[in-house]
Amino acid sequence: xxxxxxxxxxxxxIDKIQRDIILGRLKEGEKLPSVRLxxxxxxxxxxxxxxxxxxxxxxxxxxxxRGIGSFITxxxxxxxxxxxxxxxxLLKNFLEGMKGLGMSFADIVKCLKDYISEEEKKDAANxxxx
Amino acid sequence: xxxxxxxTKKYFTKTVLNxxxxxxxxxxxxxxxxxxxxxxxTFMKIAAGLAQPTSGEISVSGNKIGVSTKQIVSYMPTTNHxxxxxxxxxxxxxxxxxFSNFQSEQAKALLNEMGIKEEEKIGSFSSGMLGRFKLLLTxxxxxxxxxxxxxxNGLDPxxxxxxxQAILSTAGEHNTFLISSHLINELExxxxxxxxxxxxxxxxxxxxxxxxVKKGISIDGLYREVYRNA
Numbered sequence: 228x229x230x231x232x233x234x235x236x237x238x239x240x241i242d243k244i245q246r247d248i249i250l251g252r253l254k255e256g257e258k259l260p261s262v263r264l265x266x267x268x269x270x271x272x273x274x275x276x277x278x279x280x281x282x283x284x285x286x287x288x289x290x291x292x293r294g295i296g297s298f299i300t301x302x303x304x305x306x307x308x309x310x311x312x313x314x315x316x317l318l319k320n321f322l323e324g325m326k327g328l329g330m331s332f333a334d335i336v337k338c339l340k341d342y343i344s345e346e347e348k349k350d351a352a353n354x355x356x357x
Numbered sequence: 358x359x360x361x362x363x364x365t366k367k368y369f370t371k372t373v374l375n376x377x378x379x380x381x382x383x384x385x386x387x388x389x390x391x392x393x394x395x396x397x398x399t400f401m402k403i404a405a406g407l408a409q410p411t412s413g414e415i416s417v418s419g420n421k422i423g424v425s426t427k428q429i430v431s432y433m434p435t436t437n438h439x440x441x442x443x444x445x446x447x448x449x450x451x452x453x454x455x456f457s458n459f460q461s462e463q464a465k466a467l468l469n470e471m472g473i474k475e476e477e478k479i480g481s482f483s484s485g486m487l488g489r490f491k492l493l494l495t496x497x498x499x500x501x502x503x504x505x506x507x508x509x510n511g512l513d514p515x516x517x518x519x520x521x522q523a524i525l526s527t528a529g530e531h532n533t534f535l536i537s538s539h540l541i542n543e544l545e546x547x548x549x550x551x552x553x554x555x556x557x558x559x560x561x562x563x564x565x566x567x568x569x570v571k572k573g574i575s576i577d578g579l580y581r582e583v584y585r586n587a
Contacts, residue, residue: 232545232575235566267525270518271546272386275566 228269236271240279245288245309248299255301259289358383358533359404359502364413366399366557373399375557376413381502384530388548388565388576389537392584396557397537398435401504404535405432417502428458431500433491435507435537441480445473445490456498464497471519485516492520496527503527505536509543517543541577551576553583 230239247253259265262280266273280297283289287305291297300306325335359381366374374396381387389397402408403415406422417426439448445468452459468475471489482490492508505524509517521543528534538544551568553561561583568579 230546232577233569233573235569236546237566263526267522269546270521270525270543272549272565273525273528274385274549275546278566 236275237278240269240276241282244283245313248306249310253299255299257299259297359417362414364415365411366403367411373557377559379552379559381533381535383533385549386528386534386536386547388544388551389535389554390551390580391554392539395554397554398506401432401506401537405430405504429501430504431495431498432504433495433506433508435510437487439479443479445477446475448479452494458499460497460499464493467493467497467523484511485513488512488516489519492523496523501532503532503534505534507537509538521547541580545576548576
C-alpha cells in the first residue's frame, strides 16, 4: 500500500479497510490479521495499527474478542453507514470543487445530469454489437 | 525509560550537545533527525556509554550510564565496527561471548532472512550486506533500548526494506528504539515520535501523526521546514 506522507497514516489505513469492506474484499465476520502482522505487512509502526483497530472498534466496524482476534462486523446497518460516509466525503469534495468554479447549486445539478446522460449514451454505444 | 537533563558535551571549545532535555518512553520508536553535525552521533555514544557528557544528567531505566545500562542498551554505530577478517560464524560466537543477552538462535534465523551465509567473510560484504549484518547483530541482543545510528545510510533499496522489516518485527511493548537519520524516506511511517536536533539542541519534537494532523505535512516536509536555514 502506498501512503500519502502528508495525511495521518492511521486515517489512510482506516479508509483502506472500510473500502475493502464496502467492495467485499473483506467479508462480514472475516478475521483481520493481528496488529503486529498488519504493521509488518504495511511497514508502519505497530502503534499506528493499534490506533486503527481502536478507532474501528469504537465505530463498531470491527469487533475484538480478547485472545481470539478482531473480526469485521456482521451488522449491515454499520456497513451501510460506512458507505454513506464515504459517499458524503466524495460529494463534499465534488461540491467544493464545483463551487470553486463559480457554479450555483442549480448549475451543478444540471451539469451532473448532463454528464450522467452522456456517460449513459457512451455505455450504451459500447454495449451495442457492430 | 531514557531521560536526560541539560545534557551537554563539549570538545575543547566546540559545543556539540547544548543542554538536551529528552524523555523516551518504553514501547515507542523515536526518530532522531537532523543534518550532519547536529549532535545525533554524540548523543547516541553518550547513551551507549562510549562517551562522557561534559555536564548534565542521563539515565536509562533509572540508572546512570555504566555497566548495568550497557547490558540493556544495544548500539549500532554508523561506521563499521566489525573486524574485516572475521567470518560471520566467528562474529556470532564473539557476540555470544561478549553479551549475555545475545540470542544466537534468533541471529541465525535472521541470517536466512537477510540472505547472509555463516561462512562469508565480513571483508567480502557489499555495503548493503554489511548494513544488514550490523543491524542483525544489534537487534539479536535482547535489549531494552536500541540505538541505531543511520541504519539506512548509503544502502540499496532491498537492504533498506529488509532492515525496516527487521526493526518493525523487533520493536515491541517492552523495548524502545532511537533511530538517527538525516534522510526520512522509508522510516517516515516507522517513527512514532520525532526529535529534531540542530547544533546540539532539540529544536522540535512530537508525535509524527500529530504533525500530519495539525500541519498536513509529511515528516520529510517538516524536516525541510525545520532546516530551511541550516
